[in-house]
Amino acid sequence: MSSMEADASAPHGPRMRALALLPVFLALHLKVMLQYRADFVMGAVGQVIYTLLSVAFIGAVMMPGAALDGWRFWDVMFLLGFGDVAFGLSAVFFFRVFLSFESAYIIQGRLDQxxxxxxxxxxxxxxxxxxxxxxxxxxxxxxVVAVAAHMLDLAWSAARVAEFVLLAASAAAIYGGLYIGFVSLGFWFRRRASLARPVLSLNYLTQYPLTIYPGPVQALLTFVLPLGLATFYPAQSFLGIAATNGVAEVAPWMMPLLALAVAAFGAGVFHLGLRRYVSSGT
Incomplete structure (x- = not known):
């Protein structure tokens, strides 16, 4: 029986057990993080420095009162903050897999475990x-989102908070689906890791409104590597900014459906690749 067939034939119990084990694993990883608090602090300091540089750059590009295709300075700041929330949530669960799956699990054979x-x-x-x-x-x-929302005079109600949480969770799931789909290429191409950093660098483009880019770049970030679905489109919807330059609008209720589709695609590619996996024998 192949590895894929063994996985597919497993009862639903083990899959549901993974959800039940999530709090246990979170507690274990929290203990590990607390043992290395300096790493968290240094990472947080680095994030603050990076954000300050991003704010300074955007402030230099956008003159007082100027706008980028209808996006004002604090709109762009909201987009930046929302992107961080979505990316951070996804990175908690998927980023280490994204960086190390091919080398640690396929080449070194840890997938056998x-x-x-x-x-x-x-x-x-x-x-x-x-x-x-x-x-x-x-x-x-x-x-960043809280500061930008305050400067934009956004009113936070229970419904608006729920909408933001829904959009952020959906965006994080989209990131997760993309990461899993991408790492699954390692089943076919053993040099997939060399593309990880270039693909990740495309995410920096989504810190700004997609409407400022040419049509091919918009299409790339919407349909090919839909990173824009995890940043620009939900932020545009939440802020109520009208679509321009041929960019479509995505209603909030559509985000969970898009997230489910991308996550299902990533999982499907992973299980297709799992059929090809051959134990390293180590």
Whole structure:
């Protein structure tokens, strides 16, 4: 029986057990993080410095009173903060997998361990690689969003908070689906890791409104590598900024559906790749 068939034939119990084990793994990773508090503090300091540089750059580009296709300075700041919240949430669960899956699990053969344990492979992979240090990114993003919302005179009601949480969670799931789909290429291409950093660098483009980019770049960040779905479109919807330059609008209720589609695609590619996996014998 192939690894994929073994995983598919497993009962639903182990898959549901992964959800039940999530609090346990979060507690374990929290203990690890607390043992290395200096790493978290240094990471948080680095995030603050990076944000200050980003704010300074955007402030230099956008003259007082100027706008980028209808996006004012504090609109762009909200977009920056929202992107940090979504990216940080996804990074807690997926980023370590994104960076190390090919080398640690395929080349070194650690995937064999996951195939032998009573949990579905993909949930087990995610649980093992939780990294709570990325909560610093989430906290930073929340602060930036709060400041930008205050400057924009946004009124926070229970419904608006729920909408923001829904959009951020959906955006994080989109990131997660993209990460899992990308790392799954390692089943076919052993040099996939060399593309990780270039692909990740495309995320910096989504710190600014997609409307400022040419049509091909908009299409790339919407349909090919839909990073814009995790940043620009939900922020545009939440702020109520009209779409320009051919960019579509995404209603808040559409985000969970898009997130489900991207996450299902990523998981599907992973399980297709798992069929090809051959144990390293180590």
């Amino acid at each position: 996951l195939l032998l344990q009573p949990l579905a492979v993909l949930p087990a992979l995610i649980l093992r690689n939780i990294d709570l240090n990325h909560l610093a990114v989430v906290i930073k993003g929340v602060v």
